[in-house]
Each structure stands twice: as C-alpha cells, then as structure tokens.
Amino acid sequence: MEPRLIDTHAHVNFNAFKDDGDVVAQRAIAEGVWFINVGSQIDTSRRAVEYAERHSEGVFAIVGLHPIHLVPQEVDEEETHFTTRAEAFDYDAYKKLAQHPKVVGIGECGLEYYRLPGQDPDEVKRIQKETFIQQIELAVELKKPLMVHSRDAYADIHAIIKEWRAKLTGVIIHSFIGSWDEAKKFLDLDCHISFNGIITYKPRKEKLPGSADPGLHEAVKNTPLDHILLETDSPYLSPAPHRGERNNPSKIKFVAQKIAELKHAGDALIAEETTANARKLFTI
Numbered sequence: 654m655e656p657r658l659i660d661t662h663a664h665v666n667f668n669a670f671k672d673d674g675d676v677v678a679q680r681a682i683a684e685g686v687w688f689i690n691v692g693s694q695i696d697t698s699r700r701a702v703e704y705a706e707r708h709s710e711g712v713f714a715i716v717g718l719h720p721i722h723l724v725p726q727e728v729d730e731e732e733t734h735f736t737t738r739a740e741a742f743d744y745d746a747y748k749k750l751a752q753h754p755k756v757v758g759i760g761e762c763g764l765e766y767y768r769l770p771g772q773d774p775d776e777v778k779r780i781q782k783e784t785f786i787q788q789i790e791l792a793v794e795l796k797k798p799l800m801v802h803s804r805d806a807y808a809d810i811h812a813i814i815k816e817w818r819a820k821l822t823g824v825i826i827h828s829f830i831g832s833w834d835e836a837k838k839f840l841d842l843d844c845h846i847s848f849n850g851i852i853t854y855k856p857r858k859e860k861l862p863g864s865a866d867p868g869l870h871e872a873v874k875n876t877p878l879d880h881i882l883l884e885t886d887s888p889y890l891s892p893a894p895h896r897g898e899r900n901n902p903s904k905i906k907f908v909a910q911k912i913a914e915l916k917h918a919g920d921a922l923i924a925e926e927t928t929a930n931a932r933k934l935f936t937i
Contacts, residue, residue, distance in 0.1 A: 654682070654685065654710070654711075655685075656685055656686065656687040656711065656928055656932075657684075657685030657686065657924055657928070658685065658686050658687075658883060658905050658906060658909060658924050658927070658928060659686070659687045659688065659689075659882075659883065659905075659927070659928050659931040659932070659937075660681070660686060660687070660688035660689065660883060660884055660885050660887070660902040660905040661688075661689050661825065661847060661882045661883060661884045661931050661935070662689060662691050662715075662761070662800065662825075662827050662828070662847060662849070662882075662884035662885070662886055663688045663689065663690055663691065663884070663885050663886070663887040663901075663902050664690065664691060664693070664697070664886070664887055664888060664889075665677055665678055665688070665690050665704060665887060665901070665902065666690040666691075666692065666697050666700040666701040666703075666704055666714075667693075667697060667888060669887075669888035669899060670887075670888065670901075674704065675704075675707065675708075677901050677902070677903075678704065678708055678711075678712055678902075679708075680901075680903060681711070681901070681902040681903045682708065682710065682711040682712070684903055686711075686902050686903055686905055686906075687710075687711040687712070687713070687937070688711070688712060688713075688885075688902040688905075689712075689713045689714065689715055689757060689758070689935065690704050690705065690712065690713070690714050690715070691714075691715045691717070691760060691761050691800060692714070692715060692716045692717055692718075692760075692761075693717075693718070693719035693721075693722060693761060694718055694719065694722045694740050695718070695740065695743065695746060695747070695750075698714075698716035698717065698718075698747065698750055699716075699750065701714035701715065701716060701756075702714045702716065702750055702753050702755070702756060705753070705755035705756070706753075706755065712755075713755050713756070713757045713935065713937055714753070714755055714756045714757070715756065715757060715758040715759065715760050715761070715800050716747055716750045716751050716756055716759065716760075717747065717759050717760040717761055717762045717788055717800065718740060718742050718747070718762060718784060718788065719761055719762065719763075719765075719802060720762070720763060720764055720765040720781045720784065720785070720802065721737055721765050721768075722737050722738070722739070722740050723739060723740065723741075723777075723780050723781060723784055724737075724739050724770055724771060724777060724780065725737055725738060725739050725770070741784075742784045742787050742788065744787060744790075744791060747759075747788075747791060748791055748794070748795070751791065751795055751797065752795070756797070757797065757798070757935040757936065757937055758792070758797050758798040758799065758800050758823075758825070758935060759788050759789075759791050759792040759795070759797050759798070759799055759800065760788065760792075760799055760800025760801060760802070760825075760827070761800045761801070761802040761827055762784070762785050762788040762789075762799070762800070762801065762802065763781075763785055763801045763802035763803050763806070763810060763827075764778070764781050764782065764785060764802070764803055764804070764806035764809055764810055765781065765802065765804050765805075765806065766778070766804060766805040766806040766809075767804040767805045767863040778809075782809070782813065785813065786813065786817075789813070789817050789821070792821060792822075793817070793820045793821060796822050797822065798821070798822055798823030798824065798825060798934055798935060799821055799823065799824050799825065800825050800827055801814070801824060801825060801826050801827055801844075802827055802828070803826065803827075804863065805863065807831055807835050807838075810826075811838050811839065811842075814839070814842055814844065815842060818842045818843070818844075823845065823934050824839075824842070824843075824844040824845065825844070825845045825846075825847050825882060825934070826839050826844050826845070826846050826847060827847045827884065827886075828847065828849055828851070828884065828886055828890070829846045829847060829848060829869075829872065830851055830864070830865040830866060830869055831866045831868075831869070831872065832866045832868035832869070832871070832872060833868055833871040833872040833874075833875050833876075834868075835866070835872070836872040836875070836876055837875075840876065840877070840880055843880075844880070845880050845881070845882050845930065845934060846872070846876050846880055846881060846882070847881075847882040847883070847884045848873060848881065848882075848883065848884070848908060848912065849883075849884045849885055849886045849890050849892070849908055850885065850886070850890040850891055850892030850893070850896070850900065850904070850907065850908060851865050851869070851890055852865075852869060852870065852873055852908065852911050852912070852915070853892040853893040853896075853907055853908065853911045854893060854896065856869065856870060870915055873911075873912055873915045873916070874915050874916060878916070878918075878922075878923070878926045878927075879926065879930060880930070881912065881926070881927055881930065882927060882930055882931055882934075883905050883908050883909055883912075883927050883931075884905070884908070885900050885901065885902055885904055885905050885908070886900065887899075887900040887901045887902055887904075888900050888901070891904060892904055892907035892908055892911070893907070894907075895907070909923045909924055909927065910923075912927075
C-alpha cells in the first residue's frame with residue numbers, strides 16, 4: 654500500500670515501545686503512515702534495523718550516535734529521565750549496520766549544547782564535533798542522507814555542514830525549532846527542514862534555553878514546501894491536542910495539518926508534497 658504520510662524521524666525502537674512497538678508499527682502502516690526509526694546509539698540503531706526487517710513494508714531505519722551519549726550524564730526533561738553511558742563512535746560497526754538495504758540514512762548525529770555535563774564544556778564540545786564529523790564521513794562514504802540533531806547549536810552545525818555539504822547526498826535538520834533567518838541559512842545549503850509536534854504548541858513570547866524560537870511559525874510559513882519533511886520524534890513531543898501523551902507515528906497527521914494551516918494550503922497538498930520529498934530523499 655502506498656503511503657499517505659511519512660514520519661521521517663521516530664523512535665519506536667526505544668524502550669517506551671518495548672511492550673507494543675510492533676502493534677504501533679502495524680497500526681501506523683494500516684493508516685497509511687510509513688516511518689523511519691532513528692538510532693541514538695549502537696543498541697537502538699540495531700533495534701531500528703530489526704524493526705525494519707520484521708515489517709515487509711513501511712518501516713525503515715537510520716543508524717547513528719546521538720551527542721548526548723558521548724559522555725555519562727543524567728537526562729531529566731518533561732517527557733523522559735535516564736542516565737546515559739559513554740559510547741565512542743565505532744565507524745566499522747555503524748558502517749556494517751548502515752549497509753543493510755533498509756537503512757536509509759546516518760544519524761541522528763550532531764551537537765547538543767543545551768546541556769554540557771562535566772567540568773570542561775569545551776572538551777565536551779570538541780568530542781561532539783569530532784564524532785559528528787566521523788558520522789558525516791560515513792554518510793559521504795555510503796552516499797546516504799545525514800540526519801542532524803541540533804540543540805542550541807545552529808551556528809556551529811551550519812559551519813560544519815557548509816564545509817561538507819558538497820559531498821553529502823542530503824541533509825535533514827531534524828526537529829527544527831529556530832527562526833526563519835536560521836532556517837534560511839540551512840535552505841541556502843539545500844538542506845531539508847523537518848518539523849514536528851512543537852509547531853502545534855502555543856508560541857512563546859521570547860526564546861528560552863532549549864525552547865522553540867518565537868519565530869518558528871514564520872519559519873514554517875516561509876520554508877519552501879519542496880524542502881519540508883514531517884516527523885513525530887516519537888515517543889516525545891506529542892502534538893496538540895495530545896501533548897503529554899506518548900507520541901507515535903500515527904500522530905504525524907497533526908503536524909501535517911498544522912503546516913497546512915500555517916501555509917493556507919490543503920491537507921492533501923501537504924501530505925502529497927512532504928511524502929514525495931521523503932521518498933525522493935531517502936529513496937523509499
């Protein structure tokens with residue numbers, strides 16, 4: 654069955670779905686929603702591939718190492734609490750995983766400046782940049798798109814992507830929460846911008862650390878439709894009117910509807926164009 658919508662960034666491979674992940678996947682596919690499970694470390698990357706193998710259609714994988722997993726730290730946010738373990742990027746191990754035919758990208762990788770644990774923030778940033786570039790090199794070697802995480806780090810992300818963009822087959826700025834000016838800089842590098850449930854939340858009057866920019870809706874309105882992707886970031890960031898619940902790929906429709914509202918476009922057009930964008934970029 655052809656997809657109606659594609660969730661380009663989900664984590665049904667995370668522990669939040671350990672009891673019913675395949676049921677969630679089957680429900681999404683039955684509703685016409687395809688999705689890509691994205692890894693954050695070696696275990697969740699392997700699990701993303703396993704999910705893709707278990708489902709004959711509609712489920713794909715991206716493998717990579719998230720910057721929060723490079724040093725041990727406590728992660729305590731509205732929707733989750735866990736302790737990370739330190740993982741060094743194993744190029745060969747990730748390359749082997751990424752060569753699976755249903756792996757469609759490398760990531761999520763990037764820079765996380767919202768929290769910088771330890772006594773030497775500059776050293777943490779150095780490790781993050783080094784690991785990010787290793788994953789860019791893998792994406793270049795395997796000719797797969799790069800799924801980029803950026804939190805309070807758009808300037809440094811932009812500088813690195815600018816240096817490497819000509820060698821990359823594609824770049825996705827995942828969970829974009831910045832301003833139109835920031836979005837435009839990435840669009841000038843021919844990056845795709847991915848929006849999720851955050852765009853359905855009531856905008857703040859001012860930018861707070863780790864929050865969406867008050868100009869996020871302007872970014873949605875102005876980003877060309879041929880460079881927009883949809884995502885849920887399940888199990889996080891459930892869109893209104895379901896904020897606070899466990900998110901899942903089936904809720905991608907609320908993101909599409911909000912983009913349609915902000916762009917004064919029909920739901921069908923948003924679904925058609927963003928699905929075409931995802932299929933072309935990820936070759937699915």
